[in-house]
Amino acid sequence: MKSETKTAQTLFRSDAMQRLMAFSALIVLSIGFSVASPYFRTFDNFVGILLATAVNGVLALGVTFVIITAGIDLSVGTVLTFSAVLTGVFITNWHLPIPLGILGGVLAGSLAGFVNGTLISRMKIPPFIATLGMLYATKGLSLVISELKPIYFNDTPAFREMAMGSILGKIIPGFEVPNAVFILFGAAIIANFILTRTVLGRYTFALGSNEEATRLSGVNVAAWKTAVYTLCGFFAGIGGVLMASRLNSAQPALGAGYELDAIAAVVIGGTSLSGGEGSILGTIIGAFIISTLTNGLRILSVPQEWQMVVTGGIVILAVFLDILRRRR
Amino acid sequence: MTLPNTSSENHEVLLRMEGVYKSFPGVQALSDARFELRYGEVHALVGENGAGKSTLMKILGGIYHMDAGQVYLEGRAVEIHSPRMAQDLGISIIHQELNLMPHLTIAQNIFIGREPRSKISFLMDDKTTNQQAENLFKLLNLQLDPTTKVSDLTVAKQQMVEIAKALSYNAKILVMDEPTAALTDTEIEELFSVIRQLREKGVGIVHISHRLEELKQISDRVTVMRDGKYIDTLQTQAAPINQIISLMVGRIIYESAPELPENPSQEVVLEVRNLNSGKLLKDVSFSLKRGEILGFAGLMGAGRTEVARAIFGADPYDSGEIYVKGQRVHIKSPGDAVSQGVGYLSEDRKRYGLALGMDVKENVAMAAMKKFLSWLGWVDFKRTAARGQEMVKALNIKTPSLEQKVKFLSGGNQQKVVVGKWLTADTDILIFDEPTRGIDVGAKSEIYKLLNDLAHQGKAIIMISSELPEVLRMSHRVVVMCEGRVTGVLNASEATQESIMKFATMRGSVVQASA
Numbered sequence: 001m002k003s004e005t006k007t008a009q010t011l012f013r014s015d016a017m018q019r020l021m022a023f024s025a026l027i028v029l030s031i032g033f034s035v036a037s038p039y040f041r042t043f044d045n046f047v048g049i050l051l052a053t054a055v056n057g058v059l060a061l062g063v064t065f066v067i068i069t070a071g072i073d074l075s076v077g078t079v080l081t082f083s084a085v086l087t088g089v090f091i092t093n094w095h096l097p098i099p100l101g102i103l104g105g106v107l108a109g110s111l112a113g114f115v116n117g118t119l120i121s122r123m124k125i126p127p128f129i130a131t132l133g134m135l136y137a138t139k140g141l142s143l144v145i146s147e148l149k150p151i152y153f154n155d156t157p158a159f160r161e162m163a164m165g166s167i168l169g170k171i172i173p174g175f176e177v178p179n180a181v182f183i184l185f186g187a188a189i190i191a192n193f194i195l196t197r198t199v200l201g202r203y204t205f206a207l208g209s210n211e212e213a214t215r216l217s218g219v220n221v222a223a224w225k226t227a228v229y230t231l232c233g234f235f236a237g238i239g240g241v242l243m244a245s246r247l248n249s250a251q252p253a254l255g256a257g258y259e260l261d262a263i264a265a266v267v268i269g270g271t272s273l274s275g276g277e278g279s280i281l282g283t284i285i286g287a288f289i290i291s292t293l294t295n296g297l298r299i300l301s302v303p304q305e306w307q308m309v310v311t312g313g314i315v316i317l318a319v320f321l322d323i324l325r326r327r328r
Numbered sequence: 329m330t331l332p333n334t335s336s337e338n339h340e341v342l343l344r345m346e347g348v349y350k351s352f353p354g355v356q357a358l359s360d361a362r363f364e365l366r367y368g369e370v371h372a373l374v375g376e377n378g379a380g381k382s383t384l385m386k387i388l389g390g391i392y393h394m395d396a397g398q399v400y401l402e403g404r405a406v407e408i409h410s411p412r413m414a415q416d417l418g419i420s421i422i423h424q425e426l427n428l429m430p431h432l433t434i435a436q437n438i439f440i441g442r443e444p445r446s447k448i449s450f451l452m453d454d455k456t457t458n459q460q461a462e463n464l465f466k467l468l469n470l471q472l473d474p475t476t477k478v479s480d481l482t483v484a485k486q487q488m489v490e491i492a493k494a495l496s497y498n499a500k501i502l503v504m505d506e507p508t509a510a511l512t513d514t515e516i517e518e519l520f521s522v523i524r525q526l527r528e529k530g531v532g533i534v535h536i537s538h539r540l541e542e543l544k545q546i547s548d549r550v551t552v553m554r555d556g557k558y559i560d561t562l563q564t565q566a567a568p569i570n571q572i573i574s575l576m577v578g579r580i581i582y583e584s585a586p587e588l589p590e591n592p593s594q595e596v597v598l599e600v601r602n603l604n605s606g607k608l609l610k611d612v613s614f615s616l617k618r619g620e621i622l623g624f625a626g627l628m629g630a631g632r633t634e635v636a637r638a639i640f641g642a643d644p645y646d647s648g649e650i651y652v653k654g655q656r657v658h659i660k661s662p663g664d665a666v667s668q669g670v671g672y673l674s675e676d677r678k679r680y681g682l683a684l685g686m687d688v689k690e691n692v693a694m695a696a697m698k699k700f701l702s703w704l705g706w707v708d709f710k711r712t713a714a715r716g717q718e719m720v721k722a723l724n725i726k727t728p729s730l731e732q733k734v735k736f737l738s739g740g741n742q743q744k745v746v747v748g749k750w751l752t753a754d755t756d757i758l759i760f761d762e763p764t765r766g767i768d769v770g771a772k773s774e775i776y777k778l779l780n781d782l783a784h785q786g787k788a789i790i791m792i793s794s795e796l797p798e799v800l801r802m803s804h805r806v807v808v809m810c811e812g813r814v815t816g817v818l819n820a821s822e823a824t825q826e827s828i829m830k831f832a833t834m835r836g837s838v839v840q841a842s843a
């Protein structure tokens with residue numbers, strides 16, 4: 001890097017460059033798979049990738065906020081399950097109207113996030129531990145509430161339509177892109193707006209950058225931190241409802257491990273685990289990199305075990321490149 | 329907010345703190361501390377490192393809660409529970425440690441917690457934020473771009489941001505805990521003119537500083553603290569510095585006359601040739617002899633720290649040659665530097681000098697861990713503790729025990745721990761970057777004596793300092809830098825405040841000075 005001029009270096013080190021790099025990686029990956037397999041580049045497969053990204057992407061949105069505050073949320077995967085199961089209970093068992101059931105599921109996720117935030121900010125329990133506890137608790141609760149059985153939404157076909165139907169397909173026949181994809185994009189736009197334009201977003205960065213300084217500036221650190229974890233739970237709740245709608249059932253045993261995919265997406269997207277930096281666009285690109293990779297490798301008949309190994313390598317490579325970028 | 333229009337004649341009391349007690353585990357930080365502040369007064373608060381100055385002001389700022397005591401604001405008893413409450417009461421504090429959010433911009437930092445909102449109340453209005461910051465800088469005569477990220481600023485600029493932030497609260501009481509420690513003389517002068525304006529407006533200002541010569545320039549009264557106790561309050565103009573010092577230390581100390589160590593040998597131990605690094609350093613060359621103290625003077629941002637960091641392997645450089653004892657060396661990391669016999673005491677001890685969460689003895693041993701390993705490879709705690717004890721004694725470090733985490737020490741004592749660490753590493757070449765920043769008079773003369781002793785023992789020392797009297801008093805030769813270039817090298821006999829300032833402001837021109 002010695003011969004580079006100062007301005008080139010500044011550009012190279014900028015956050016925009018990070019996103020550009022991640023985006024280029026996504027493009028290169030897609031081109032590579034397209035060349036390797038004609039099936040990869042079909043419209044159906046493209047839609048498949050989009051759909052596969054929806055749940056993980058929504059989860060990762062919330063996790064982005066938490067990681068920018070230099071925290072971590074390990075519970076999003078099982079909170080997602082918890083929300084899905086409760087949505088099932090509300091709609092199928094209690095016969096509540098669908099919108100109310102969805103609202104209930106999302107609120108359940110937010111509540112779990114609120115409890116996380118309270119444990120962390122008021123009781124000073126380290127985020128890793130607090131959310132690990134929540135991981136186990138929600139996993140157990142989901143099994144208890146569902147009595148270990150999946151809850152199906154067979155009586156309410158409209159619920160499945162929510163994620164799997166295609167409004168776009170009705171407008172432009174042939175473009176049957178499921179609504180789930182648009183829900184992801186909608187959620188991402190809202191998340192981006194919150195992160196960049198609202199006070200909550202500003203404090204998210206401030207907390208991760210220097211919590212003590214934020215506190216000394218008179219900001220109610222505990223309240224805002226709680227808000228960040230609640231927001232994370234909120235997105236996990238949306239993820240849960242999406243998942244249930246997609247599978248037409250709430251699967252109490254599914255969800256554990258999703259938190260790792262979400263964290264991986266956030267990290268690949270350039271959000272720093274040490275806090276203070278990150279972006280929604282990066283996270284979305286990160287989520288797409290993961291699902292493109294999984295999809296492409298599967299088409300090339302790479303066994304699932306090896307897909308994981310590759311994903312692991314990509315996460316580490318992404319972070320390493322980011323470190324290189326920051327080094328001057 | 330309206331304040332009574334007062335002159336310094338008006339003796340109305342704005343703030344009174346009485347009988348304040350505060351203890352931390354193992355330390356009685358304050359016992360019967362007192363403080364009084366009037367409208368339109370600059371009140372200096374002085375005392376040795378660890379006397380309790382910062383603690384007293386943190387109580388005022390709602391950061392610590394006192395064990396006992398009373399605080400009266402404009403005659404009313406108040407209890408201050410949080411920083412937010414302090415702000416709402418019109419108390420604004422610039423803390424000794426920089427308290428900024430490095431990932432945010434300057435404007436975002438200044439308005440954190442009260443950012444201008446747009447019509448929809450939860451949305452921020454960044455345009456107005458930047459505009460208000462801009463106006464503030466104009467008022468304070470500062471050259472800052474509100475949209476710059478704070479992490480891209482030098483320590484001095486960051487300090488100016490802190491000051492601007494504190495002033496932007498329109499506070500009735502402004503507390504400045506060693507605001508000048510990182511500033512150059514011109515910057516201090518600018519700060520003082522701002523302080524004088526505020527005083528005119530009736531703001532009460534608390535000024536904590538170890539630069540006693542400043543007191544006469546700026547303060548009306550001075551309160552002395554020692555060991556957490558109130559000692560006395562004096563009219564600054566009527567109080568001789570010596571009297572203040574003896575009140576601070578509780579004994580009379582004689583400022584030893586500036587004594588220059590013996591002439592160094594002619595053996596060159598460090599030679600730097602044509603060091604270049606981006607825009608920061610341009611063709612920096614100099615040499616350092618055994619037993620010599622080489623002063624580095626210059627304005628903030630002249631590139632002195634950058635030279636030190638390049639030599640120490642903390643930052644890469646573009647081109648140039650470095651010779652240690654005649655051998656060309658390629659120092660790529662601080663580890664390399666230590667094994668080549670180069671030690672560096674950073675100017676920013678919190679960030680680069682200390683492991684804040686570790687205790688005193690561990691910090692002392694850190695740069696020379698090898699010396700404390702037993703033959704099987706584990707750390708010999710007895711030896712570590714013995715060395716720690718030795719340094720605590722030699723440097724007079726005020727700590728309840730060797731096991732105290734350094735983050736709980738007062739600023740000055742933290743600095744002494746850093747010095748202890750590098751004395752333990754025992755490198756032949758030592759680079760001290762602002763070694764006396766934030767250190768009290770007693771400790772300062774101890775550090776001077778120490779530098780002298782080290783030079784006598786044959787160590788070669790580079791001392792970067794922004795305090796000209798210190799540079800003049802301590803150095804055999806002075807290297808003056810300006811905008812990344814060496815603009816002059818002066819012998820002790822030629823060096824004066826005037827000659828140094830001349831070279832330090834020699835922008836854009838390279839001058840061959842006598843070596």
Ligand SMILES: Nc1ncnc2c1ncn2[C@@H]1O[C@H](COP(=O)(O)OP(=O)(O)OP(=O)(O)O)[C@@H](O)[C@H]1O
Pocket residue numbers: 352353355356357375376377378379380381382383384424726727736737738739740741766768
């Ligand atoms: N949070 C804390 N925990 C434990 N001890 C502390 C804490 N803060 C301060 N102390 C101790 O209280 C005493 C007073 O410290 P304080 O920082 O108020 O000193 P000071 O007068 O500001 O010194 P300096 O000039 O070095 O900044 C010191 O002995 C210090 O070690």
Ligand SMILES: [Mg+2]
Pocket residue numbers: 381382383424505738739
């Ligand atoms: Mg202090």
